[in-house]
Amino acid sequence: xxxxxxxxxxxxxxxxxxxxxxxxxxxxxxxxxxxxxxxxxxxxxxxxxxxxxxxxxxxxxxxxxxxxxxxxxxxxxxxxxxxxxxxxxxxxxxxxxxxxxxxxxxxxxxxxxxxxxxxxxxxxxxxxxxxxxxxxxxxxxxxxxxxxxxxxxxxxxxxxxxxxxxxxxxxxxxxxxxxxxxxxxxxxxxxxxxxxxxxxxxxxxxxxxxxxxxxxxxxxxxxxxxxxxxxxxxxxxxxxxxxxxxxxxxxxxxxxxxxxxxxxxxxxxxxxxxxxxxxxx
Numbered sequence: 001x002x003x004x005x006x007x008x009x010x011x012x013x014x015x016x017x018x019x020x021x022x023x024x025x026x027x028x029x030x031x032x033x034x035x036x037x038x039x040x041x042x043x044x045x046x047x048x049x050x051x052x053x054x055x056x057x058x059x060x061x062x063x064x065x066x067x068x069x070x071x072x073x074x075x076x077x078x079x080x081x082x083x084x085x086x087x088x089x090x091x092x093x094x095x096x097x098x099x100x101x102x103x104x105x106x107x108x109x110x111x112x113x114x115x116x117x118x119x120x121x122x123x124x125x126x127x128x129x130x131x132x133x134x135x136x137x138x139x140x141x142x143x144x145x146x147x148x149x150x151x152x153x154x155x156x157x158x159x160x161x162x163x164x165x166x167x168x169x170x171x172x173x174x175x176x177x178x179x180x181x182x183x184x185x186x187x188x189x190x191x192x193x194x195x196x197x198x199x200x201x202x203x204x205x206x207x208x209x210x211x212x213x214x215x216x217x218x219x220x221x222x223x224x225x226x227x228x229x230x231x232x233x234x235x236x237x238x239x240x241x242x243x244x245x246x247x248x249x250x251x252x253x254x255x256x257x258x259x260x261x262x263x264x265x266x267x268x269x270x271x272x273x274x275x276x277x278x279x280x281x
Contacts, residue, residue: 031066033246034222034278038124038149044070047143048124064281092118093125093151093180097158099235100173101264108166111236111264112175113158113228116151123150123183129161129175139167143178147226147241148276150189151180155274158228158239190220192277195254199271202260206238206268209258212275214249219280221247223255228272229263238263248280 029040037059041048050071052059057068094115103109110129116122130141146157185191197210208227214220228239240261249255 029068029070031062031064031068033064033281034243035062035064036149036278037062038145040068040070042145046071092116093122093177095127095175095177096156097230097234097236098175099231099237099264108163108170109264110161110163110173110175111158111238113156113236114146114151114177114180115156116153119153120182121150121152121185122180124179124181125151125157125177126179127159127175128178129173131163131167131170132172132174133167133169134171139169147239148224148274150183150185150276152185156228156272157274158226158236160239188278190214190218190249190277190279191216192220192223192249192275194273194275197273199268201266201268204266205260205262206271207258207260208271208273209256210273211254211256212244213254214251214277216279217251219248219250220245220277221249221280223247223249223275223277225257225259226274226276227259227261228274229261229268230270230272231265231267232269237265237268244275247278249277 029044031040037048037051041051051068054071055068094117095112096115098110098112100108100110114125114127125146126143127146128141128143131139133139140163142161144159144161146159148157151157192212192214195211195213197208199206199208201207206229212223212225223244224241225244226239226241229237231237238261240259242257242259244255244257
């Protein structure tokens with residue numbers, strides 16, 4: 001018999017695929033510096049609501065060294081996950097740069113980005129992709145988060161979803177936003193900016209290097225850098241994220257970066273670099 005199709009969020013480092021199957025042995029995780037419920041949930045391919053519910057935690061009060069139980073399996077909390085429900089108040093997110101294609105291995109990869117045209121920063125951005133057959137019937141639906149926890153005004157954050165074994169009847173897709181909540185960046189994030197960057201082809205990859213600086217008056221903690229590449233039509237053809245530092249990064253301190261990434265097409269027309277940093281604890 002042909003096994004059912006599975007879909008997994010594919011981070012930039014492309015770790016082995018995790019399948020959410022029930023297990024009698026609890027899976028645990030020790031909270032590291034800079035961790036948040038969204039980052040931990042993305043790491044294990046589970047919902048934020050299930051993670052919070054099964055551990056009975058306050059999302060704003062995670063402690064370094066705290067051990068969390070990872071809810072493996074569907075609706076491990078026993079209740080419908082609020083992370084899969086639409087936001088109470090819709091936010092003006094735009095989905096653009098879509099690039100859905102077959103890989104040489106027969107998988108189906110979906111790349112794109114969200115754009116925040118509004119005046120406020122938006123967090124907890126979650127989208128949903130559905131694969132449809134020729135008649136428009138849904139074959140498979142997968143919710144997922146974008147690369148960054150926060151999307152600032154007039155900024156973007158990329159995403160990637162990899163279907164390792166897409167349904168044979170797949171004909172087209174839809175991608176819609178599920179969540180996006182207005183947040184106050186000053187409450188949690190330090191103001192770290194990209195001060196310079198250069199990009200050029202490097203063999204079969206694209207190399208981007210430069211510097212970021214802490215332009216805030218407080219120490220920055222975990223600094224996450226995201227590089228996105230685009231083709232001439234504006235489609236996202238690749239992205240990579242990396243942690244430059246776990247902190248602390250003092251005010252006016254700079255960090256150098258040098259990143260190479262693969263793209264779905266060698267024809268890179270432009271690239272974008274964004275950075276996100278937590279305030280140091």
